[in-house]
Amino acid sequence: MREKILKVLRDYDLDEIKIGTLGSHSALNILKGAKDEGFETVCICRPKERIIYESFGVADEIIEVDDFKELLNDSFQDRLIKDNVILIPHGSFNAYLGQLNKIRVPFFGNRELMIWETDRFKQRKWLEMAGLRMPRSLKPEEIDGIAIVKYHGAMGGRGYFLVANRDDFYKKFEKLKAEGLVESLDDIEIQEYIVGANVYFSFFYSPMNERVELISIDRRYEAIDGIGRIPAEIQIKSGVFTSYTVIGNFPIVLRESLLAEALESAKAVVEVSKEIAYPGMVGPFCLETVFDDNAEMYVFEVSARIVAGTNVGVPISPYSYVLWGENMYMGRRIAREIRVAIEKDALGEIIY
Amino acid sequence: MREKILKVLRDYDLDEIKIGTLGSHSALNILKGAKDEGFETVCICRPKERIIYESFGVADEIIEVDDFKELLNDSFQDRLIKDNVILIPHGSFNAYLGQLNKIRVPFFGNRELMIWETDRFKQRKWLEMAGLRMPRSLKPEEIDGIAIVKYHGAMGGRGYFLVANRDDFYKKFEKLKAEGLVESLDDIEIQEYIVGANVYFSFFYSPMNERVELISIDRRYEAIDGIGRIPAEIQIKSGVFTSYTVIGNFPIVLRESLLAEALESAKAVVEVSKEIAYPGMVGPFCLETVFDDNAEMYVFEVSARIVAGTNVGVPISPYSYVLWGENMYMGRRIAREIRVAIEKDALGEIIY
């Protein structure tokens, strides 16, 4: 597959490279970053989100599609390829990854790692190989405190729920079965719930500079944050329920000494990536963590592409400033890497 | 009234326009923005807040008053008018809106919309005409979950309180009556309480560019956020009470796809404003919303002027950067609009 993409790339006119993405997730970030580095931009968007990209004026061309699935059409791809478009994948690409081999348009990054990311077992293996501390995956009989239950029907954090202990788990699991939402234990995943501060690190691995860069840090803002503003008595009397639906992100900074473990972990994740999916990590990735009251870091997820949390760091974050001393954010960092690769005639090293 | 203001404006020396405001709320933001665009600035402030404006040095002239009500005096207004001052209204102006027709000094914006904003019924009508999803307004017998109760004595969020259900409402309402804080149901407003993430959008409607711009997004920081750090058991044992007193704001970014509804809503609010209060919206406005665990947006308030949450976006926010590519924040955006209107000799279109 990689050879096929590189073959497409070889016909690109390096003086006319355009940067494109799907209109969603972190497209404003990506497209603005591309423009900051002097690229023409293409936004593939649906009618309902068109207003976003028109309002901000960061797309030189808006291609409207009824469904992002049109990206799988050969003729559509031919159009992008003819225009020398490099696609920047983000979270909204994940839904189509089962059919990744149908997309011949070059991606910035490593599409094979995105497949690792979306497979829970592969992802766990990756993090384990990197030696990272993770919340334990539990069988029902192993539940010994608060646990979080994720079931396959749940989308983007919605439907995830907590159980206080083993009994509480069985009660809620029976209820889910009665409601027809799950059939058996195979349909769910139970994980130790680490109580503490959640912290999302957005890194960039630069093949051009051969280094890991910390670009920004954020904390997710979810519907469940609303319960922290409801007195306990009211919560209990009303039986309020909510979930982990992601609404946005807060910028944060981390206690400086804790950066050491985060950076070591990021390097380990990059090293392992080279073993599991040649040529390994390229560009943005995110470690999703929680720090407990011993300030110990638990990694519960890795994303092998730009995450929406990087939007907090537009146009700059404390970390990107210390490193770069100029406006630098993930979308621009991506475009800068492409620019440097073009100048070095090394585009093949960052494309897959 | 508008004619009267425009008449005052006609005698202004366009080369000597000064920007003024009351020293409170978002005055640092407004005055710094004015200076960034090359205007002289005037800050009307009380002795106790003088230290703020002296410390930051953004006012070319500080006029000390014992009470903001002095703005209602004719001689005081004559002084401002003689100095070609355009006033930028903010939240602290609201207290005087009952007597707005006594202020002949030109305002940037549309003072009639500020009156709509301060009248609960008019505000609800405005939002309904714009077709926005709002929390339901409830009669006691309609309470079917957590509800928030606002009573007229309550100031700025202080005194608002939650009830878990109908019984809880009646119990707390009787207590308020016993304490003499309210007399009847007419003195309170009950609203469905949407559990989720609160999100405040600061928009700017530019008559010069005929477009809605998203300038920044914040989340309020209130005294009640303190309870999220008190374990439930301690809350219940201690009977802790607190309220919605606003203390500050956090900068946030929103999940990108949710921006579509926010932008559509903002456009609808602007369209309706033209029907209800000629010439319609001018400049900053805010939609105060909460997103539930279906990521559905409920608008619970509209402000027809700059809000204090825009202070998070000084000197720049991810959104203002994507749109403007330079330092841009609400105070500066206002001054820029005035600057452009002066150049186009169209000041009358943005003044009321």
Add this chain to the structure above:
Amino acid sequence: MREKILKVLRDYDLDEIKIGTLGSHSALNILKGAKDEGFETVCICRPKERIIYESFGVADEIIEVDDFKELLNDSFQDRLIKDNVILIPHGSFNAYLGQLNKIRVPFFGNRELMIWETDRFKQRKWLEMAGLRMPRSLKPEEIDGIAIVKYHGAMGGRGYFLVANRDDFYKKFEKLKAEGLVESLDDIEIQEYIVGANVYFSFFYSPMNERVELISIDRRYEAIDGIGRIPAEIQIKSGVFTSYTVIGNFPIVLRESLLAEALESAKAVVEVSKEIAYPGMVGPFCLETVFDDNAEMYVFEVSARIVAGTNVGVPISPYSYVLWGENMYMGRRIAREIRVAIEKDALGEIIY
């Protein structure tokens, strides 16, 4: 002692001043700030944190030590003195303050005030002399609501805990004794717990400009913030426990009118500092506060040096922008003061 330091300083080559600090806490902020003002930088760091300072490239020289205690060695100090190094103290210096008189290397700031900061009784006296509102210090029999208990073994917020009332206190205190963590009431401190919004103000007192500057405002992010995302029922059923371990910081802005009291308090703290420790405050200091639901400010701590919360304001905060109109943050502000003092040949006024 001060004379001794000034004597060391007199031999410094003012054209070759370097800025150094320990690699921890806010060193990225300090070192980047120094470089922005054109200084060479030295980072003294331990092997485990070396990765941080290598990743960000802000240290012209990294001196690796096994333990920060090496700073107490004469030969090590001679090396720094020979290189004209001015050290910028931060929170990680506090551990060595008992032996401060062993460090002859000039510090930016006033090391005597750092000793006041680390002594609870002295600190309380300082704040009382400045007339600030503080949470009451309580005897067990005075507990009349939620209180926070701090015991001497607890480090950096870890181990602090809340009690709901007097009975709850005695129960938990007996448990601590049974566990051998404390012996008597002398080992603990009980403080009224103010329910509300915690707010950390980072000020800079400039002897060169003779003024107090507000540089940034943050809110701590602690492990205990995790409980605000756990439904009350789950908290109670599971008996979840966590603590105040600091993980990071959020940038915030404050309701503008509340800045007046904060600025008055900062000035009072500076005035008192001149009485208690000649020559008084120099450079960064922090007031750690909480605002209750009357928006009343309680100061529970003062830090007489840069705090980690200032990292949120790199490279700029709303407040530093309004004052300075350029990228300005605590590390750079320190370096700027040193630069100005060198130009005025007044380095002795800001060194101790």
